[in-house]
Amino acid sequence: MSSSMSAVVQHQFGGPQVLQVEQVPRPEPLPTEVLVRVHAAGVNPVDWKTRAGSGMAGMLGEPPFVLGWDVSGVVEQVGYGVTTLAPGDAVYGMPWFPRAAGGYAEYVTAPSRQFARKPSTVGHEQAAAVPLAALTAWQVLVDTARVEPGQRVLIHAAAGGVGHFAVQLAKHLGAWVIGTASARHHDWLTGLGADELIDYTSVRFEDTVRDVDVVMDLVGDGSDRTGTRSIGVLRPGGLLVEVPGLAPELAAAAQASGVRCSPFLVEPDGPALARIAGLIDDGTMSVEVQEVLPLAQAAAAHEHGETGRTRGKIVLHIAD
Numbered sequence: 247m248s249s250s251m252s253a254v255v256q257h258q259f260g261g262p263q264v265l266q267v268e269q270v271p272r273p274e275p276l277p278t279e280v281l282v283r284v285h286a287a288g289v290n291p292v293d294w295k296t297r298a299g300s301g302m303a304g305m306l307g308e309p310p311f312v313l314g315w316d317v318s319g320v321v322e323q324v325g326y327g328v329t330t331l332a333p334g335d336a337v338y339g340m341p342w343f344p345r346a347a348g349g350y351a352e353y354v355t356a357p358s359r360q361f362a363r364k365p366s367t368v369g370h371e372q373a374a375a376v377p378l379a380a381l382t383a384w385q386v387l388v389d390t391a392r393v394e395p396g397q398r399v400l401i402h403a404a405a406g407g408v409g410h411f412a413v414q415l416a417k418h419l420g421a422w423v424i425g426t427a428s429a430r431h432h433d434w435l436t437g438l439g440a441d442e443l444i445d446y447t448s449v450r451f452e453d454t455v456r457d458v459d460v461v462m463d464l465v466g467d468g469s470d471r472t473g474t475r476s477i478g479v480l481r482p483g484g485l486l487v488e489v490p491g492l493a494p495e496l497a498a499a500a501q502a503s504g505v506r507c508s509p510f511l512v513e514p515d516g517p518a519l520a521r522i523a524g525l526i527d528d529g530t531m532s533v534e535v536q537e538v539l540p541l542a543q544a545a546a547a548h549e550h551g552e553t554g555r556t557r558g559k560i561v562l563h564i565a566d
């Protein structure tokens with residue numbers, strides 16, 4: 247095995263053009279870590295936010311660095327003490343977040359328990375689309391909101407990477423699922439389990455929805471004040487989870503209105519990924535990949551994602 251590998255490196259913050267494929271040293275696994283040969287890497291909004299200097303840029307420090315958290319691949323080597331994975335195991339994960347993981351590369355190393363065995367019914371490209379988005383859905387709906395059967399859940403940006411998993415998971419938890427999405431996504435989202443859909447381009451959601459137990463806001467207050475407008479659709483004591491970030495003014499407005507409000511940041515979680523793989527393999531959840539591009543076209547993947555119109559996910563292909 248060569249001691250170097252291809253990776254998408256950026257040497258400065260900026261537009262998609264700062265993403266360049268270069269040769270860098272291949273990482274070595276420390277004790278309790280695995281070296282994973284990456285077959286595909288998922289692309290997330292946090293990637294392009296960080297590339298431009300916001301997102302997790304504060305955690306990664308100054309460039310150069312390698313972006314990317316979502317990976318699917320095969321264990322190549324295990325560090326001392328790893329007992330639950332072995333070379334040849336197909337795994338997927340979102341390691342290290344919010345520290346750098348270097349997922350846009352041929353190899354990553356990370357703690358073994360931040361990975362899980364990849365869903366066996368899908369390929370690496372689909373599996374790489376899952377971790378960050380589906381963990382967000384899981385950690386918001388299961389761990390934070392503790393959604394119960396019969397509750398009314400409103401998901402903003404239901405057609406996006408996180409949203410399409412959230413719709414399916416909320417349905418699986420027994421909720422009445424309401425989503426906002428433009429009309430072209432409605433038939434597809436109904437098929438995933440949405441009970442009511444609102445075309446946000448022509449209808450103000452607060453004019454048609456009320457008595458909601460949980461709002462999962464994936465749009466954020468920075469766009470058309472979606473978070474602030476969501477306060478009024480919650481029942482007293484209901485919960486608003488402001489996934490793109492919670493401003494103090496919004497938290498204060500929620501409190502003044504008698505509803506709860508929570509910030510959120512996704513965390514690596516191997517056991518939850520194992521549960522999610524089970525839901526994919528038993529047909530409860532599916533993963534939508536809109537586009538697969540080669541690693542060398544990471545810049546194009548960012549350009550496409552930054553339009554904000556993606557249905558499901560965009561993925562980088564790295565190895566067959």
Ligand SMILES: NC(=O)c1ccc[n+]([C@@H]2O[C@H](COP(=O)([O-])OP(=O)(O)OC[C@H]3O[C@@H](n4cnc5c(N)ncnc54)[C@H](OP(=O)(O)O)[C@@H]3O)[C@@H](O)[C@H]2O)c1
Pocket residue numbers: 290291292378379382402403404405406407408409426427428429431446464465466469470472489490491510511512551554555556557558
């Ligand atoms: N805090 C965390 O840990 C965390 C974790 C994951 C994601 N996030 C953040 O959550 C946000 C969503 O992430 P994502 O991966 O799901 O994004 P994404 O896949 O890029 O979202 C794209 C979708 O957003 C929809 N959309 C855009 N504006 C909308 C609006 N005003 N109302 C309803 N739908 C709208 C689009 O639907 P149309 O085509 O119909 O316009 C498109 O399907 C991002 O800001 C991301 O950074 C945070």
